[in-house]
Amino acid sequence: xxxxxxxxxxxxQQRINRxxxxxxxxxxxxTAELSDVAxxxxxxxxxxxxxxxxxxxxxxxxxxxxxxxxLKGISAKFHAVTGRPLATGLKVMVxxxxxxxxxxxxxxxITDIDPAYTMGDLLRRRAEIINRLRSEGILEQNRxxxxxxxxxxxxxxxxxxxxxxxxxxxxxxxxxxxxxxAVKLFPAxxxxxxxPSTVIAALEAIAMDSEEWDCVVIIRGGGATSDxxxxxxxxxxxxxAMYPLPVVIGIGHExxxxxxxxxxxxxxxxxxxxxxxxxxxxxxxxxxxxxLGNAIALGSSEKIAGAMHRLAYFEGLLPVLPxxxxxxRKAQLLTVTSQLxxxxxRIGPHMARLDAMAASLLTATATIxxxxxxxxxxxxxxxxxxxxAATLARGYSITRVDGxxxxxxxxxxxxxxxxxxxxxxxxxxxxx
Amino acid sequence: xxxxxxxxxxETMSYTQAVTELENILRTMQSDKCDIDLLxxxxxxxxxxxxxxxxxxxxxxxxxxxxxxxLGV
Numbered sequence: 243x244x245x246x247x248x249x250x251x252x253x254x255q256q257r258i259n260r261x262x263x264x265x266x267x268x269x270x271x272x273t274a275e276l277s278d279v280a281x282x283x284x285x286x287x288x289x290x291x292x293x294x295x296x297x298x299x300x301x302x303x304x305x306x307x308x309x310x311x312x313l314k315g316i317s318a319k320f321h322a323v324t325g326r327p328l329a330t331g332l333k334v335m336v337x338x339x340x341x342x343x344x345x346x347x348x349x350x351x352i353t354d355i356d357p358a359y360t361m362g363d364l365l366r367r368r369a370e371i372i373n374r375l376r377s378e379g380i381l382e383q384n385r386x387x388x389x390x391x392x393x394x395x396x397x398x399x400x401x402x403x404x405x406x407x408x409x410x411x412x413x414x415x416x417x418x419x420x421x422x423x424a425v426k427l428f429p430a431x432x433x434x435x436x437x438p439s440t441v442i443a444a445l446e447a448i449a450m451d452s453e454e455w456d457c458v459v460i461i462r463g464g465g466a467t468s469d470x471x472x473x474x475x476x477x478x479x480x481x482x483a484m485y486p487l488p489v490v491i492g493i494g495h496e497x498x499x500x501x502x503x504x505x506x507x508x509x510x511x512x513x514x515x516x517x518x519x520x521x522x523x524x525x526x527x528x529x530x531x532x533x534l535g536n537a538i539a540l541g542s543s544e545k546i547a548g549a550m551h552r553l554a555y556f557e558g559l560l561p562v563l564p565x566x567x568x569x570x571r572k573a574q575l576l577t578v579t580s581q582l583x584x585x586x587x588r589i590g591p592h593m594a595r596l597d598a599m600a601a602s603l604l605t606a607t608a609t610i611x612x613x614x615x616x617x618x619x620x621x622x623x624x625x626x627x628x629x630x631a632a633t634l635a636r637g638y639s640i641t642r643v644d645g646x647x648x649x650x651x652x653x654x655x656x657x658x659x660x661x662x663x664x665x666x667x668x669x670x671x672x673x674x
Numbered sequence: 675x676x677x678x679x680x681x682x683x684x685e686t687m688s689y690t691q692a693v694t695e696l697e698n699i700l701r702t703m704q705s706d707k708c709d710i711d712l713l714x715x716x717x718x719x720x721x722x723x724x725x726x727x728x729x730x731x732x733x734x735x736x737x738x739x740x741x742x743x744x745l746g747v
Contacts, residue, residue: 391690392731411745415738422733425745524731527689531727534696538720541703542713549710 252344259342267340272350273359274306276332284310286317286328290336290350305349306338316355323357324364330434331471335359364474368501371476375505380483384507387488392527393456393520395424397448397487399441402429406461406492406513413517421524432462432493437472442481452486459520460502461492461513473500482506492516634665679712681719684726692723699723 249257274290281287285307292302308316320328328334337354375381396414400407407427414423428447430440441460448458460482473493479501482489488507492515493500503509510516626632630640640663641648648654658673684692699720702708708716733741 391693394731411742415742415745420732420735420738422731422737424741427745528728528731530693531696531724531731534693534700535720535724537700538696538703538717541700542717545703545708545710545713 255342255344259344262340262342262348269337269339269353271335271337271356273333273335274304276306276328276334277330279328279330281313284313286310286313288328305347306336306352307349308352312353316352320355320357320360324361326470329471332360333363364471368474368504371474371479371501372504374476375479375483378480380480381505383483384485384489384505387486387507389488389507389523390456392524393488394422394524395454395456396426396520397455397458398425398427399430399444399448399458399460400427400462400513401432402427404432404462410459410461410492410513410517413514414520417521417524419521419525419528421521421528423520423524434472438475438478441478445481445485449486455487457488457490457507457520458485459490459492459513459516460506461516470500473502475501478502479505490516490519631665634663639664678715684722687726689727689730692727696720696723696727 272290274292277289277291279286279288288306288308290304290306291300293300317327320326324332326332335356336352338350338352340348341351342348372381398407398410400410411425414425428444430444431437432441445458448455470493482491482502483505489505490508490510491500491502491506492510492513493502508516508519510519634640642661642663643654643658648660654660654673656673659670660673661668661670682691682695687695699716703713703716
């Protein structure tokens with residue numbers, strides 16, 4: 243048998259370890275996506291992934307560990323900026339050192355984190371979802387829904403048994419005004435990958451009886467801040483945006499905004515705040531009722547007081563009214579009389595003008611008549627000067643035969659009898 | 675006597691309708707149109723509407739206990 247070099251497994255791994263742990267793999271900043279984050283025995287274990295452009299194919303994968311000695315500092319630093327813990331789905335920039343363990347194999351020890359990278363990625367992803375919803379015209383849809391006058395029938399989407407749901411129900415039903423609320427829980431997973439699909443399924447279940455509900459409240463347990471990344475989901479955001487009932491979101495704390503806060507009708511910080519808001523609406527309705535009742539009572543008593551006042555007024559008038567009326571009528575008569583006098587005064591000038599017009603009419607008529615008569619006289623003189631009688635008087639005569647005037651001697655024949663007319667008479671003679 | 679107005683039965687009205695009618699009654703009372711003969715009639719109607727609205731908003735203690743029990747919280 244040929245003599246060959248043989249190593250124990252441990253020896254081989256020591257070689258591998260020497261190859262792996264060198265300056266090139268020490269304290270390297272690397273970007274990766276987190277998966278399967280879990281804390282065990284004070285240490286935080288996770289998978290670091292690199293996926294392809296579409297996020298469908300895993301291109302690279304490595305185990306990551308944050309030792310308990312570093313975990314507290316890294317967690318606090320990360321949470322201070324992003325408002326959330328390390329969780330599946332987040333993109334991170336971490337400082338790692340490659341290690342190799344004879345039993346546990348290859349892993350990356352995480353010694354530092356740059357939370358700004360994660361924040362930038364989250365904001366970019368959220369902005370993408372919001373822009374898409376806006377371009378589809380549904381971003382404002384749920385926000386512009388009208389609320390019913392007083393929302394009292396509340397469909398709740400939450401994890402069953404979660405503290406947040408209990409807080410919500412207690413706050414809602416133990417309100418000082420004993421406002422009546424009907425509440426029903428539609429359970430969903432509120433953490434991790436199944437969040438969008440189970441919340442959407444719950445929304446669909448409520449929508450089946452949407453007539454039965456005034457609004458939907460999506461809340462989750464209080465306690466430690468937890469992973470909100472699963473809510474940064476386009477499908478879930480679109481489902482909320484297009485939901486036919488107003489949606490109230492109470493899944494985060496002060497800084498933990500998710501894309502749902504941009505599309506839901508109402509955003510509150512905690513489940514308790516959601517209940518307080520609903521109670522507030524009921525209280526304001528009650529106070530409106532109280533004001534209306536008071537105003538109507540006041541209006542009614544004012545009406546009666548007014549009527550009484552008027553009656554009292556008439557009662558006071560009764561003894562003096564008849565005399566006052568008589569006096570007033572008398573005064574009215576006087577006024578009318580004096581007004582009549584004024585009317586007569588106004589007629590006088592008109593009468594005078596009429597008289598003057600009559601006189602001038604007469605004068606005008608006489609003048610015209612005289613002028614016409616003078617003209618007639620003149621015509622008569624001319625006529626009489628031209629008349630046959632005047633001609634005869636001047637020595638002329640007219641000779642007639644058978645009644646016709648003779649104007650030519652040759653028209654006469656011998657033996658004819660002619661009549662000659664003179665100014666003062668006539669005679670006959672015979673033509674020779 | 676003016677004719678007594680005919681009112682819709684309260685139980686068939688929505689909360690919003692009832693509140694709207696209350697506002698109308700108030701407006702009528704504040705105007706000069708309100709007939710003194712109808713005052714009692716309007717006031718009675720307003721009380722009825724108010725009672726109905728209030729009882730829709732609030733629950734009795736027994737009801738509240740029942741609701742809490744049914745939720746198992």
